[in-house]
Structures are given as structure tokens and as C-alpha cells.
Amino acid sequence: MTIASACWGEVAVGYSQDCMNSITPLAALYPDLSEEQLQEAAETLDRYLEVVFEIYERLRADQVAYAQFRTLITEISTLVCTPRGSGTLPENQVTV
Secondary structure, three states, X not given: OOHHXXXXXXXXXXXXXXXXXXXXXXXXXXXXXXXXXXXXXHHHHHHHHHHHHHHHHHXXXXXXXXXXXXXXXXXXXOOEXXXXXXXXXXOOEEEO
16 A cells, blocks of 8 residues: 555545545546556655655654644744735735
């Protein structure tokens, strides 16, 4: 089982177990991809998630780095994203 397929169960809130067994998440998101492309996408996603998990483990092992990480995440979570052209840009707002 890949990390991506293991995580799918956490993400798929509201989907029945039968539904999750009958479709792959990437095929549902990208129905026009071939089987080969879906396999490549799954492998790429799995590699990405492995790297993210390694970074997280390294941060957790270093208390100072983890405290800095938590501070950064807290600051980022206060930002509000607004589409370009909305006309206003309040304090702590990022335009995407």
C-alpha cells in the first residue's frame, strides 16, 4: 500500500467504503488520464508524500525548528486569500 492510498481513507470523508474500493482517487480527479498516466501520477504523489513526511519527522525531532514551524503555520493560517480583482486588500490578506 502506498502512502497516497493510505491517506485516501482519511481524505475521503463522506464516501462509502464500497465507493472507495471501486474507484481510485486519481482516476476520479483526472478521468481523462490513461492507466499508465494514473500509475505515474500515483507514484509521483507517493514520492511527494514521503518527502513531506520526512520533513515533518525532522522538524518534530528538533524542538527549536518545530517551534519555528508551528509559529510560521499559525501566522500563515491567519492570512485570508482573495481572488485578484476583488477591489479590496485588508491587512494580512494575500492576493492569489
